[in-house]
């Protein structure tokens with residue numbers, strides 16, 4: 190028996206200009222939070238809208254728990270949605286906003302009161318039930334939107350960059366609350382973001398998208414540590430990417446930084462990714478000659494970019510904050526290629 194709860198088969202939704210999503214095959218497990226991660230315009234929102242029934246696919250099928258829902262209207266799909274901007278009804282109170290979906294589904298009044306009370310408690314907003322959206326902060330409004338989405342007991346929770354309009358502190362707070370809530374409820378979720386940190390923190394698995402297609406899917410840590418494709422490594426900034434020039438008679442792959450023995454060679458292996466902490470910088474001694482061209486200080490880390498003499502390749506090395514280096518300084522690069530990850534093009 191398949192363990193997938195949501196199953197997308199060959200889903201294509203194209204706009205007149207050729208943009209959109211193409212031939213998406215995806216299985217989402219019951220209770221899983223699947224993150225769609227990719228650059229602006231890669232089709233994340235289009236995929237989410239197609240699952241929601243807000244965009245009609247040209248071909249393919251959407252199955253939920255074995256039911257083919259491809260031709261159902263959005264309102265019949267039992268999906269909860271949260272968007273980037275909260276889109277609450279300004280003239281209704283918080284409680285009335287949350288109740289809205291149950292009212293349109295003609296639930297009994299006492300049932301609605303109970304469900305709204307529970308949903309507001311889950312998002313910790315019970316004390317603001319009688320306020321209007323205009324009297325709430327952005328973070329609080331997004332909690333209302335979340336309560337409104339979960340109150341209908343959705344089969345799937347769809348979230349489109351729900352935190353991106355909030356400032357950092359509120360974003361972090363809501364992010365962990367959202368994760369806790371989704372796990373507590375055991376609801377299957379699809380979460381769209383272009384933010385790596387969000388994808389890492391929220392996803393059970395992350396699907397990386399580019400140009401309307403899914404490039405690869407893996408657990409977040411796996412994606413960062415062992416990306417399979419050049420696009421993923423580049424988008425996640427997983428390390429220095431260098432092309433493979435060819436292979437030696439023993440099967441070792443030649444690169445401008447040395448040779449590596451491929452773990453499991455595949456015909457489309459095109460490059461390698463070397464993590465920043467696998468690149469050491471020595472003031473003198475052996476290694477490849479280069480020049481420091483940039484120092485990027487971030488909270489508790491320092492990333493040093495070094496341009497290699499001759500090839501023009503720029504490598505990135507993780508260094509302790511205390512390391513005394515400066516732009517223009519000659520340096521030697523020693524790459525631990527045993528830690529390099531082969532990438533497909």
Ligand SMILES: Nc1ncnc2c1ncn2[C@@H]1O[C@H](COP(=O)(O)OP(=O)(O)OP(=O)(O)O)[C@@H](O)[C@H]1O
Pocket residue numbers: 204205206208209227228229230231232233234235236383
């Ligand atoms: N209604 C539309 N008509 C025509 N083209 C569209 C329409 N909606 C989106 N597109 C195009 O389809 C592509 C995918 O858009 P989509 O909004 O799905 O991407 P996204 O990954 O969610 O991007 P973002 O992160 O910027 O929201 C883009 O090239 C976009 O310009």
